[in-house]
Amino acid sequence: MKNQDVLQTSVFNMQHTVESAQPLTFYGDYDKAKNELRYATSKDFITVKFYGNTTKGRLKVKAINKSKAIADVSKRFRLSDNINKMYDEITTDSIIANAVSKYRGMRVTLNDPWETTLCFIISQFNNVKRIRLITRNILESFGVAVLDENEKQMAKSLPTSRILSEATEKDLLRCGAGYRAKYIVEAANYCTNNFDLYKLRNLDYHTLKNELLTIKGVGDKVADCIALMGYGKLEAFPIDVWIKRTLERHYFKNRKKNIKDLHKFAEERWGKYAGFAQQYLFHTARLKWI
């Protein structure tokens, strides 16, 4: 069929999704004018272009293996989620309502566990621009060539943990990773030789998070990011500086709260979709603060 390369969407906004600082978007290439995203998987180079509006649209996918690419896009953007139900569950107040109204259609993406781990180790005590820079440098230096039918390189995909376990701290310093360089090498070694990220998919959220915390360089916040965007645990609620500030400002009259209390607050208020709520609060705070 002619339309095999098209995915129908409803309540989907690619721009908000891509611009909200998620792993796919750290190493993918997004053209805002065309509303087109290009990214490499380990086996293909996918171009996905959005047509239509948030309420109703379609995604046109180009790749060597189109059916697999379609499946990848659908999974990454979580297109089969009942997003309206999720909005109903998280819209507890005007703060969230405004964020949802502004960024309706923004999805929490579902990414490869190792890629997510790598991206969020890099993210710590860093800004989005530099996360993207470092990720791109690692992609350039250690990425795996993705070939077309004629054995010609189309792109590079992010290196596996095995590949990065062969790298040295110095190599990663050259990529701009700074003091995180040693965390990356250690995590790559650990996830290659002692700890299989791909066997954790069936764990419940709390067990998963405790497992992830055994990786050096992964603390409370990064573990939640990995659980949320690498494993799809929507109840995971990463608390970074933006979320902490925005919660304190809007829900605690600017009073300082500790991380533990904020986790408790988020769990009680947004429950199993706390991470979904978090993405809206984060994106709003990051773009609009001051």
Added chain:
DNA sequence: ACCCAGGCGGGCG
């Protein structure tokens, strides 16, 4: 020049 960034590990009390 100074401050900040999707925090974390380690050390100390």
Added chain:
DNA sequence: CGCCCGCATGGG
């Protein structure tokens, strides 16, 4: 436990 500090690097 909880708290506090140093940490690499580039952009505003």
